[in-house]
Amino acid sequence: MTLTVKNLTISRGGIPVLEGLNFTLAPGKALILRGPNGVGKTTLLRTVAGLQPPVEGDVICGPETIAYAAHSDGLKGTLSVSENLHFWADIFGTKGIQNALDGFDLNSLVDRPAGALSAGQKRRLGLARLLVTGRPVWILDEPTVSLDVASVAMFADAVRAHLSEGGSALIATHIDLGLDAEVLDVGPFRAKPRSGTGGFDGLDESFL
The missing domain is CATH 3.40.50.300 (P-loop containing nucleotide triphosphate hydrolases)
Structure with a gap:
């Protein structure tokens, strides 16, 4: 497009x-x-x-x-890494988050609450959302x-x-x-x- x-x-x-x-x-x-x-x-x-x-x-x-990634990472701090990605996958009507986990090296953090991530890890998770949008x-x-x-x-x-x-x-x-x-x-x-x-x-x- x-x-x-x-x-x-x-x-x-x-x-x-x-x-x-x-x-x-x-x-x-x-x-x-x-x-x-x-x-x-x-x-x-x-x-x-x-x-x-x-x-x-x-x-x-x-x-x-269009998928838009702004200064804010768009994360729910009480949700885990995987729950955040599943949330966005549901919003965009796509399936599967493994590609996003692999693409931004998040597999070891999959069960950690987003609020407990470092600034860099939060940014990686925020960008990983792009891979579940299908846009x-x-x-x-x-x-x-x-x-x-x-x-x-x-x-x-x-x-x-x-x-x-x-x-x-x-x-x-x-x-x-x-x-x-x-x-x-x-x-x-x-x-x-x-x-x-x-x-x-x-x-x-x-x-x-």
Whole structure:
């Protein structure tokens, strides 16, 4: 499934942050987003994932194709590693978690409560959820936070396997994952101030 972004303008707190974005993410491909902190990478990913509407433009992707991994690991601390993965497998209507356990070296932790894991182990479990979604398009926001060198390599291998099976990945990261991927620097797409509005046109009520 191809993901297409056309003439996209996005906002944070009602203020446009990036504009004029155009890109296509084809099956088997990865696209790395780069740019300084605060430029709008997370907002872009959230918009592409359908969690907030764009100001202008379109995100074209088939229904139920996207799996989104944000800064939060999305875990239930009182559930074990296996129970967390089974929970997400049930949510996405898939079967089996062994591939996820193997892919992120979680077999020795399978019965441990997620709340008792280290930060790196929690991150691995959070990323392992991707393997039980069955979704072809992965959208990942700084996925390697808290991971050691070996775990970063493990994650990169999981992405390569996903791409080899026809999946795709849109990843915001500052590190080199060693992937064969295109890079999009979003810095040049910073939104210009909107004339006469001070940039606050359409400000969400919660920010007033």
